Each structure stands twice: as C-alpha cells, then as structure tokens.
Amino acid sequence: MILCGLPGAQGHAEVDVDKIAIIGLGLIGGSIGLALKEQKDPKLQVIGFDAEVDIGTKAQKRGAVDKAVWRLPEAVEGAQIVIIATPVLAIREVLQTIAEMLQPGAVVTDTGGTKSAVMAWAKEYLPQGISFIGGNPLTGKDVVGIEKASPALFHNSRYVLIPDKAAHGSAVQAVVDLVSTTLKAKPYFMDADEHDSYAAAVTHLPMLLAQTVVGATSKSPSWKEMSRLAASGFEASSSLAGADPLNNLDICITNREAIVHWANEAIREMARFRDLVSGSTNEAGAEALGTALARSWEAREVWHTKYLEGDISDDAPARPSMPSPGEQLADFMIGAKLRERYQQMFKLNETKEQERRQRRFRRA
Amino acid sequence: MILCGLPGAQGHAEVDVDKIAIIGLGLIGGSIGLALKEQKDPKLQVIGFDAEVDIGTKAQKRGAVDKAVWRLPEAVEGAQIVIIATPVLAIREVLQTIAEMLQPGAVVTDTGGTKSAVMAWAKEYLPQGISFIGGNPLTGKDVVGIEKASPALFHNSRYVLIPDKAAHGSAVQAVVDLVSTTLKAKPYFMDADEHDSYAAAVTHLPMLLAQTVVGATSKSPSWKEMSRLAASGFEASSSLAGADPLNNLDICITNREAIVHWANEAIREMARFRDLVSGSTNEAGAEALGTALARSWEAREVWHTKYLEGDISDDAPARPSMPSPGEQLADFMIGAKLRERYQQMFKLNETKEQERRQRRFRRA
Numbered sequence: 001m002i003l004c005g006l007p008g009a010q011g012h013a014e015v016d017v018d019k020i021a022i023i024g025l026g027l028i029g030g031s032i033g034l035a036l037k038e039q040k041d042p043k044l045q046v047i048g049f050d051a052e053v054d055i056g057t058k059a060q061k062r063g064a065v066d067k068a069v070w071r072l073p074e075a076v077e078g079a080q081i082v083i084i085a086t087p088v089l090a091i092r093e094v095l096q097t098i099a100e101m102l103q104p105g106a107v108v109t110d111t112g113g114t115k116s117a118v119m120a121w122a123k124e125y126l127p128q129g130i131s132f133i134g135g136n137p138l139t140g141k142d143v144v145g146i147e148k149a150s151p152a153l154f155h156n157s158r159y160v161l162i163p164d165k166a167a168h169g170s171a172v173q174a175v176v177d178l179v180s181t182t183l184k185a186k187p188y189f190m191d192a193d194e195h196d197s198y199a200a201a202v203t204h205l206p207m208l209l210a211q212t213v214v215g216a217t218s219k220s221p222s223w224k225e226m227s228r229l230a231a232s233g234f235e236a237s238s239s240l241a242g243a244d245p246l247n248n249l250d251i252c253i254t255n256r257e258a259i260v261h262w263a264n265e266a267i268r269e270m271a272r273f274r275d276l277v278s279g280s281t282n283e284a285g286a287e288a289l290g291t292a293l294a295r296s297w298e299a300r301e302v303w304h305t306k307y308l309e310g311d312i313s314d315d316a317p318a319r320p321s322m323p324s325p326g327e328q329l330a331d332f333m334i335g336a337k338l339r340e341r342y343q344q345m346f347k348l349n350e351t352k353e354q355e356r357r358q359r360r361f362r363r364a
Numbered sequence: 365m366i367l368c369g370l371p372g373a374q375g376h377a378e379v380d381v382d383k384i385a386i387i388g389l390g391l392i393g394g395s396i397g398l399a400l401k402e403q404k405d406p407k408l409q410v411i412g413f414d415a416e417v418d419i420g421t422k423a424q425k426r427g428a429v430d431k432a433v434w435r436l437p438e439a440v441e442g443a444q445i446v447i448i449a450t451p452v453l454a455i456r457e458v459l460q461t462i463a464e465m466l467q468p469g470a471v472v473t474d475t476g477g478t479k480s481a482v483m484a485w486a487k488e489y490l491p492q493g494i495s496f497i498g499g500n501p502l503t504g505k506d507v508v509g510i511e512k513a514s515p516a517l518f519h520n521s522r523y524v525l526i527p528d529k530a531a532h533g534s535a536v537q538a539v540v541d542l543v544s545t546t547l548k549a550k551p552y553f554m555d556a557d558e559h560d561s562y563a564a565a566v567t568h569l570p571m572l573l574a575q576t577v578v579g580a581t582s583k584s585p586s587w588k589e590m591s592r593l594a595a596s597g598f599e600a601s602s603s604l605a606g607a608d609p610l611n612n613l614d615i616c617i618t619n620r621e622a623i624v625h626w627a628n629e630a631i632r633e634m635a636r637f638r639d640l641v642s643g644s645t646n647e648a649g650a651e652a653l654g655t656a657l658a659r660s661w662e663a664r665e666v667w668h669t670k671y672l673e674g675d676i677s678d679d680a681p682a683r684p685s686m687p688s689p690g691e692q693l694a695d696f697m698i699g700a701k702l703r704e705r706y707q708q709m710f711k712l713n714e715t716k717e718q719e720r721r722q723r724r725f726r727r728a
Contacts, residue, residue: 138593138595138596139595139596157595157596158592158593158595160593188592188593194589195593197586197590198586198589198590198593199593201580201581201584201586201590202581202590202591202593202594202595202597202598203593203594203595203597203598205577205580205581206577206597206598206600206601206602207597208634208637208638208641209573209576209577209601209634210601210660210664211633211637211656211657211660212573212630212633212634212637213569213570213573213630214660214663214664215633215636215637215656215659215660216565216569216626216629216630216632216633217565217566217569218660218663218664218667220565220629222561222562222565225558225562226561226562226565226566227566227667227670228522228552229502229522229524229552229559229562229563229566229567230566230567230667230671231502231503231521231522231566231567231671232502232503232521233566233567233570233571233603233604234566234567234570234667235668235671236570236600236601236603236604237570237573237574237600237601237603237604238570238664238667238668239597239600239601240597240600240601241660241661241664242661242664242665242668243661244661245654245657245658245660245661246654248657248661249644249650249653249654249657252641252644252653252657253644253650253653256641256642256644256645259638259641260638260641260642262580263634263635263637263638263641264638265580265584266576266577266580266634267631267634267635267638268580269575269576269579269580270572270573270576270627270630270631270634271627271631272579273572273575273576273579273627274572274623274624274627274628274631277572277616277620277623277624277627278620278624280613280616280617280620281620286613286617289613289616289617290609290610290613292575292579293575293609293612293613293616294609295579296574296575296578296579296582296605296609297605297606297607297608297609297612299578299582300574300578300582300602300605300606301606303582303591303594303598303602304599304602304606306591307594307595307599
C-alpha cells in the first residue's frame with residue numbers, strides 16, 4: 001500500500017506501507033480492518049490486537065486483520081501506521097505502553113469520541129519523531145462489536161482529523177489518504193477543544209437524551225405493556241443508548257463540563273416545550289406550540305438535507321435571532337395552514353363534550 | 365377484493381369490496397393506497413381525497429389511488445371501507461362531514477397517533493350501522509409526504525386496532541384482514557385510553573426529546589459550526605422532529621396531560637443523569653454513572669432484540685425493582701470490566717497533568 005509522502009526512515013518521500021497495526025477490534029477497528037483488507041494489497045500486513053483474546057480471534061475469522069496477536073509489541077513493532085480504536089480512556093494506556101515500541105517516523109492515530117484529553121496524552125507520552133493525528137469518524141455510534149463491522153461503515157461520512165502540532169505534514173497526508181481513499185470518508189480538520197464543545201451538543205447530548213428516554217420509560221411499572229407499543233420512533237430516539245456503555249462512560253468522563261452544560265440547556269428546552277404543550281388549551285397557546293414545532297421541523301429539515309447531500313460548506317444558514325431565508329420559507333409553507341388549524345380547532349373545541357373527553361384521558 | 369365477512373347490505377357474509385376511500389394522501393394514506401394497488405385486483409377501485417389538490421394529483425400519478433377526487437362525497441359514497449389518514453384533529457371534521465354520506469354497513473377506520481379523542485368523535489358523529497375501528501400503524505413517524513410513501517411501509521410493524529363497542533365483529537375482521545393481508549402488518553388490540561397513556565411514553569416523549577435536541581442546539585450561536593459535526597447520532601435523536609409539525613401539534617393537543625406527565629419524568633431523569641456525569645470525578649461516582657449507562661444499554665438491548673424479532677409476547681421481562689435475568693446478565697458481562705475500568709481510571713487520573721488538562725476543556 002503506497003501512501004503519499006509518509007515520513008519514513010528515508011525521509012519524506014513516498015513509502016510503501018507494509019504493516020499497519022489496529023489496536024482495539026470492535027465495530028470501528030474491525031471496520032477499518034475490513035476496508036484495508038478490501039484493497040487486496042498483497043504487500044500490506046494488517047495486524048490486530050484486542051485486550052480480549054476472543055474478539056481478536058473473531059476479527060481474524062471475519063478477515064478484518066491478517067493476524068490477531070496477543071501481545072501488543074508484536075502488533076506495533078515495525079508498523080508504519082498504528083490505529084488506536086479503543087474506548088477513550090484506554091487510549092491513554094495504549095499510548096503509554098506503545099511509546100517506546102514504535103519505529104522512528106511512525107504515524108499514530110485514534111478514533112476516540114472526545115479529543116482534548118487524547119491530544120494531551122499523545123503529547124505527553126509519544127517520543128519525538130512520532131506523528132500523532134487524532135481522529136473521530138462521525139458514524140456508527142449506535143451499534144457495538146466486531147460482528148457489526150463493515151468496510152462501508154465510513155463511506156461518505158465525515159471524519160474529524162486533529163494533527164498534533166509536531167506531526168509531519170506528510171504524516172497528516174498519509175492519514176488523509178487512509179481516510180479518504182481506503183475508508184471513503186471525508187476528512188474534516190478542526191481544533192480539539194472546538195471538537196469537544198461541539199460534539200457535546202450534537203453527539204453527547206443526543207446520547208444523554210437516549211439514556212433519558214430509556215431510563216424514564218424502562219423504569220416505569222407499565223414498561224412491560226408500553227414496550228410493546230414502542231416502535232421506530234422509540235428505536236431512533238433510544239439508539240445511542242445501544243452504543244458501548246464503556247465508551248459512553250469514557251466520553252462522559254473526558255468531556256464532563258461540556259456535557260453537563262448541554263444537559264442543563266436541554267432540561268431548560270424540554271421544560272419550555274412542556275409549558276407550551278401544557279398551555280395549548282386556547283388559540284394563542286396552540287399557535288405558540290405550533291410555531292415552535294414548525295421551527296424545529298424546519299431547522300431539522302435544513303440540517304438533514306445538507307447532511308444527506310454531504311454539504312458542509314460555509315454557507316450553511318446561520319441561526320437564530322435573525323430570521324433566516326429558511327424561516328421565511330417555513331412561515332410561507334406552514335404559517336397559513338397552522339393559523340387555519342388553530343382557528344378551526346378552538347371553534348370546534350368549545351363544547352362540553354370536549355371537556356368531558358379531556359377528563360377521560362388517563363394519566364400515564 | 366374479498367374480505368372475510370364484511371358487513372354488507374346483504375348481512376354478514378363475505379362480500380366483494382369494490383370501492384375503498386382513502387381520506388388524506390400523505391405518507392400513511394399514500395402507502396396504504398400503494399399496498400392496495402399492489403394487489404392488482406381489477407374489481408377494486410381505490411378513490412383518494414386530499415384537502416390539497418396537488419397532493420391528490422401526486423398520489424394518482426404515483427399510482428397510490430385509481431383516482432383522486434376533489435369532492436369528499438365523491439370519494440366516500442358507495443365505499444365499503446373508508447380510511448381516514450389525516451392529522452388527528454382533522455379526523456373530527458372528516459367524521460362530521462362524511463357521517464351522512466356513508467352507505468349502510470360501511471366500515472370506517474383511521475390512522476391517528478392518539479386514540480381516545482378519535483374514538484369519542486366516532487361515537488358522537490357516526491350513525492348507527494356504521495362500524496368504526498380506530499387504528500394506529502406503529503411506523504413511519506419520521507418522514508412526511510406522498511413522495512416517501514411505500515407499499516412496504518407497514519411490513520412486519522405492529523398496527524394498533526381499537527374497535528368501537530358497537531362495531532360489527534365482521535367489520536373488525538375486515539380491518540384485521542386489510543392490516544395483516546394487504547399491509548402485512550401485525551394487528552394489536554388494545555383500549556384507547558391505555559393506548560394514549562403508553563404512546564405518550566414511547567412515541568410522544570421521543571418526539572418531545574427530538575424537539576428538545578433540535579431546539580437546544582439549533583438556537584445556539586455556534587449552531588452553524590456544530591451542525592457540521594452532527595451525524596448519524598444526531599440524525600436518529602432528532603428524527604421525530606422531522607415528522608409533520610401539524611400532526612405533532614394535534615398529538616400534543618389530544619394527549620396533553622399524558623405528554624406533560626412524561627415530559628416531567630424525562631426532566632427528572634435527565635437531571636439524574638446530569639448529576640451522575642457531574643459526580644463522576646471519583647471512583648464511586650464513575651461506578652454509579654457506569655452502572656446507569658450499563659442498565660439503560662441493557663434495557664434498550666432487551667427491548668430492541670424483541671422488537672427486531674417482532675416478539676411482543678407476554679413474557680417480556682418485567683422491570684424494575686427486582687433484578688431480572690437480563691440484569692444479572694449485564695452484571696456478568698459488564699460489571700467486571702466496569703470495575704476494572706474505574707480502578708485504573710482513578711489510579712491514572714491522580715496526576716497534576718490531568719488537572720491541568722481538565723482546565724483546558726472549553727465550555728460549550
């Protein structure tokens with residue numbers, strides 16, 4: 001496997017990569033292995049290591065690695081590229097352990113969901129001459145394990161890259177090539193602190209909300225009955241609670257402050273929605289609720305369209321305070337329908353029957 | 365199309381259904397139409413009506429109906445079965461309007477997401493001799509419109525049926541046949557109040573959480589930047605905010621009390637998780653957080669496995685207070701790993717460097 005300008009012993013020329021090590025053979029590590037093996041490069045050896053021996057065996061059987069080894073040095077020694085695909089806190093141990101085993105000029109990258117702590121550990125433990133490029137593939141957060149691994153897991157998804165300041169430009173290029181050519185993902189460069197503060201909002205908060213919906217419902221005495229009504233909506237809403245709990249734990253611990261901040265924001269927002277629902281007993285109240293529902297529908301549609309199109313350009317419409325072109329569109333599309341609805345609703349609702357029916361709604 | 369024992373003018377024998385009306389041609393109505401047309405019954409006419417003329421035109425072009433008509437009587441007159449697939453509050457108007465147009469023995473069903481109000485309206489407006497069977501297909505809550513309609517939308521999904529007390533047994537059988545044979549879904553009988561209280565927890569609360577994640581993030585001044593990191597996790601978490609806002613509004617208004625109840629439960633649960641994250645700065649705190657994450661992972665896995673297998677049997681494990689077999693399994697599988705993790709984590713964490721790094725975590 002030839003990667004452009006990998007910093008080898010012989011300088012920054014193109015080198016032929018003949019050994020890549022993958023540490024951690026779960027969904028992400030296994031999928032990277034499958035994508036590497038899919039290239040059918042006879043000169044490239046993909047060596048895997050997992051702390052659990054049977055996961056290594058499974059990964060080898062699935063063809064995600066040429067060989068799974070039971071000693072970390074055997075995986076790492078002589079590898080030009082080392083990919084650490086463990087839960088976040090384990091990355092620290094791996095970096096400490098492999099620091100002295102790496103060959104000069106080796107490139108190390110990881111796939112952890114938080115990045116500030118990882119970048120600091122790499123700086124602390126890795127010797128000079130080793131290039132570290134932090135990574136976070138923005139995909140596959142809702143399933144676990146080598147069994148679900150797929151070479152197509154990363155196709156068209158974004159892949160955050162955060163080069164350490166001391167990383168060789170050519171090492172960065174090597175990881176970019178791996179991400180874009182082998183994994184068919186889209187490299188996206190950013191700062192570690194920036195990554196963690198944004199990921200808290202758009203990945204870790206959704207994870208917390210998934211914990212919330214599962215926690216609130218599954219602890220109810222009626223869970224047995226209500227779980228039979230749970231379907232695609234519940235499945236989507238709870239999906240991040242299906243990710244590896246050990247990995248979720250590490251993410252909470254390494255991005256604690258930002259996650260607590262967003263949990264508080266979400267509690268405020270949910271209380272606001274609850275009050276809107278609670279106050280929707282007259283026309284003005286229903287209009288306020290309907291407007292809020294239309295606004296979030298629109299924000300989600302604008303984002304989702306861009307996401308599906310892979311559009312992460314700088315002209316994504318800014319939010320909020322100023323009405324965006326999208327907001328005017330929503331007003332145009334939904335405003336009239338909503339207004340008509342409120343009026344009709346409360347004209348019809350002012351009957352004794354409605355009040356009687358309201359009383360019949362059973363409390364959950 | 366022959367349905368078992370449809371109550372026709374000639375009594376409760378089998379009748380040949382030659383006209384079915386679908387009122388409301390969005391995702392659900394359109395998908396029912398496509399499934400009916402897929403049967404290629406030359407004697408069956410599927411007539412559609414939508415308040416928006418261009419939606420009717422689109423449905424006819426897509427082949428979801430034989431003909432879209434612009435006047436409600438034209439759709440309903442002579443139909444043996446009338447399917448109302450509009451947002452919930454519009455069902456009331458439709459029932460009022462069609463009551464006197466229905467032929468004797470006609471069967472009326474709906475697809476609304478709340479059922480107590482709908483059942484009461486049917487009782488109030490429909491004349492004797494008309495059978496009403498309330499329905500709610502538990503699928504397709506996260507997309508909108510005839511464009512996304514598919515005859516396979518209901519395959520293997522559950523489909524709640526709530527017969528009015530006065531409905532003929534043979535009318536119930538006809539709807540069961542439609543649901544199981546034509547839509548290939550699984551009929552699931554229950555009480556309307558029961559449905560609404562459970563749906564509040566497992567469908568309407570997830571919808572509210574989707575509003576929450578979209579509301580909290582999209583109103584942030586950093587939304588433009590953070591939205592580029594939003595990926596599959598955000599997509600799943602926010603998906604129910606992508607449903608028709610008019611329909612979401614109707615659901616909130618017709619199931620207000622139960623939704624407010626579950627919003628409060630969710631706020632409590634989220635505050636509990638926030639406190640667990642916030643308190644995960646020592647071994648005991650991390651263990652408490654890890655245990656909570658493992659518990660919800662397990663509850664979600666147990667539910668999801670059953671859901672994917674279509675298992676809604678009575679022996680679904682009860683929750684909680686008593687440890688279930690599943691909980692013991694989780695302890696066995698994850699408990700030891702977690703304990704090892706906490707110990708290692710806090711042995712390594714007690715360094716000055718860690719404190720320095722903690723301070724570097726930017727607030728979101």
